[in-house]
Amino acid sequence: MQRTSVFRTMSLAGGLTIAALFFSACQPATAPSAEPSTPQNAATLAAEEPVAPADGNVREATEGGAPMLEGVVWQVVEYLNAEGALGETVAEATITFEEGRVGGNAGCNNFFAGYTLVGQQLTIAQIGSTMMMCEDAIMAQEQGILAALGKAAAYAPKEEGVALLDASGAVVLTLIPQPQASLTGVVWLATMVNNGQQAVVSLVEGAEITATFDEEGALFGSAGCNDYRTSYTLDGDAIAFAPIISTRKFCSAPEGVMEQEANYLAALETVATWSIRGDVLDLRDADGALAVSFRAAGR
Known part of the structure; x- marks a missing residue:
């Protein structure tokens, strides 16, 4: 994967605009909201009656029994693509929710935003991102992931991970815990x-x-x-x-x-x-x- 330091502006589905931000740069403007709809071929999960995670080493249950969204490095395995279907990632993408800040890497660029979490209801603020260029397939994945984050309204357990859901309950991202590296041998x-x-x-x-x-x-x-x-x-x-x-x-x-x-x-x-x-x-x-x-x- 080759990256260059060319800066760009990406207009994402759902009115999400990614502004070029550096670590101490200006605050991005608020993205316009979009009317929620159920994407074609997207699975739907109810953000209730959660089950315990299948893996035994990544997170504890919350007081209500739901898997812990915060404090885990999540790896994106599926995202809602431009065709409105859940597709597998072509490059590693990670997301972390912690202390009101969500961040990670969508495949090419690092991103960051604020969020609020009430129970399993999730709201993500305007997303900022660095602006490097990668291969077309990776950039398409990145736009899909960031657009999906902009639509996220809740989360729910899904197999050994969690799913982020839009306002209609449709799955927009599927996440599993990222395996943890060891200090040595790396x-x-x-x-x-x-x-x-x-x-x-x-x-x-x-x-x-x-x-x-x-x-x-x-x-x-x-x-x-x-x-x-x-x-x-x-x-x-x-x-x-x-x-x-x-x-x-x-x-x-x-x-x-x-x-x-x-x-x-x-x-x-x-x-x-x-x-x-x-x-x-x-x-x-x-x-x-x-x-x-x-x-x-x-x-």
């Missing part, structure tokens, strides 16, 4: 780095930062220009790193890579805790501030 790719100025920023375009934790307690990878190495110890969700050593090369491209490298290595020195959700690893300092966020390569 090449982690940094996606966000604390710059030491009370801001967490995305990586310089064209730069790559990696981290590999081996089972013997070594951490090594590329900081963007230079290779680095250290050791780590774990105690539950606490993690501590020994002093970091690195090579001493200078890279002139991409622009800003050396400053980013210095920020990354400095951020690692502040790390006190770790957590994994799905394929995302977050390292945080003792106050809970994000130091570095990674995504597992190849997932």
